[in-house]
Amino acid sequence: MEKKYPIQQVMDEQGNIINSSYEDQISEQLAINFYKHLIKIRIFDRKAISLQRQGRIGTYAPYEGQEASQVGSALALQPNDWMFPSYRDHGATMTFGHSLRNILLFWNGRNEGCVPPPNKKIFPPGIPIATQLPHAVGAAYAEKRRGTTNASIVYFGDGATSEGDFHEGLNIASVWNAPVVFFNQNNSYAISVPIEKQMKTKTIAQKALAYDIHSVRIDGNDIFAVYFYTKQALERARNNEGPTLIEAVTWRYGAHTTADDPTKYRNQAESELKRERDPITRIERYLQNKGWYSDSTKIEFEKAAAEEVDQAIAEMEAFPKANPEDMFRYVFEKPTWGIEDQKNELLSVLRGES
Numbered sequence: 001m002e003k004k005y006p007i008q009q010v011m012d013e014q015g016n017i018i019n020s021s022y023e024d025q026i027s028e029q030l031a032i033n034f035y036k037h038l039i040k041i042r043i044f045d046r047k048a049i050s051l052q053r054q055g056r057i058g059t060y061a062p063y064e065g066q067e068a069s070q071v072g073s074a075l076a077l078q079p080n081d082w083m084f085p086s087y088r089d090h091g092a093t094m095t096f097g098h099s100l101r102n103i104l105l106f107w108n109g110r111n112e113g114c115v116p117p118p119n120k121k122i123f124p125p126g127i128p129i130a131t132q133l134p135h136a137v138g139a140a141y142a143e144k145r146r147g148t149t150n151a152s153i154v155y156f157g158d159g160a161t162s163e164g165d166f167h168e169g170l171n172i173a174s175v176w177n178a179p180v181v182f183f184n185q186n187n188s189y190a191i192s193v194p195i196e197k198q199m200k201t202k203t204i205a206q207k208a209l210a211y212d213i214h215s216v217r218i219d220g221n222d223i224f225a226v227y228f229y230t231k232q233a234l235e236r237a238r239n240n241e242g243p244t245l246i247e248a249v250t251w252r253y254g255a256h257t258t259a260d261d262p263t264k265y266r267n268q269a270e271s272e273l274k275r276e277r278d279p280i281t282r283i284e285r286y287l288q289n290k291g292w293y294s295d296s297t298k299i300e301f302e303k304a305a306a307e308e309v310d311q312a313i314a315e316m317e318a319f320p321k322a323n324p325e326d327m328f329r330y331v332f333e334k335p336t337w338g339i340e341d342q343k344n345e346l347l348s349v350l351r352g353e354s
Helices: 020-027 028-053 067-075 090-095 101-106 133-146 158-160 164-176 205-211 221-236 268-277 279-290 295-317 337-350
Strands: 082-086 152-157 180-186 212-218 246-251
Touching: 020 221, 028 067, 028 090, 028 101, 028 221, 028 268, 028 279, 067 090, 067 152, 067 180, 067 221, 067 246, 082 133, 090 101, 101 295, 133 152, 133 180, 133 221, 133 295, 152 158, 152 205, 158 164, 158 180, 158 337, 164 180, 164 205, 205 212, 205 246, 212 221, 221 246, 221 279, 268 279
Parallel strands: 082 152, 152 180, 180 246, 212 246
Antiparallel strands: none
């Protein structure tokens, strides 16, 4: 199956275009815009980890190493499309126009963090694994019933493909011919479980065969491949040609979350070797090859991103602390006795009574 689903590339690890059919579509402006977004979301990610270590936000899910998958796919969307992220896809959401302040508020336990800008259709991050896939199919089908050309994209990791929601989502998307793109970021580990211990299939892309869905396997660290193949999948969706499953093969350098120790289950020396395929280094090499790179531009992008992130942090920290009662308040219209008991027990602990 790996031969049937080869990893598609547009740009190799040294920044050379190896698929000439896309070369004329890559302008200097497009490449520089990709580079700018990649720098921004990496700076955000590293800053967020630092904030968590300082106790200024709660547990955080980092994505360093997966930036090309998130930026390239998000920039392929049109403004009225839907985005359904997992808990690790805030790089994609901020690229699509989410508020950095609200993303930080989410990681600081505030409900406001789930609210996108009024002109953006960004679903709250899916915390239970794979639950956002059926939601994305429903939104896509609703757009189809309304007669629009809007599509949905839904993000998930390799572990999500072992969940029932993955199969249910693909099945009903196939039945309804829904305009949805299933964007899998295969970083080889579902928390601590390597992919070979959770599935026998050689690829994730081949799982689409059971549902008669188009699929493709791409280099998730090649931002041009991510952008163009996602754009093609979205065009298929808009043209009533059905859903697509994209397997973006990538790597997460760090921990599953800041509550995790990856050295317990993964050789971190191997992880550092993966930096030779780093998505930002790769596009820098491309820009250098084209004569479009300058240190001053990189410094300018880094400075602007750092200032934007710092401003978002200041706005986040100006909010009052989250109210612990909120997690119980909105579960049911009228709280059940079980919810009330849980709330009272927590408040008792917080008051130091037990």
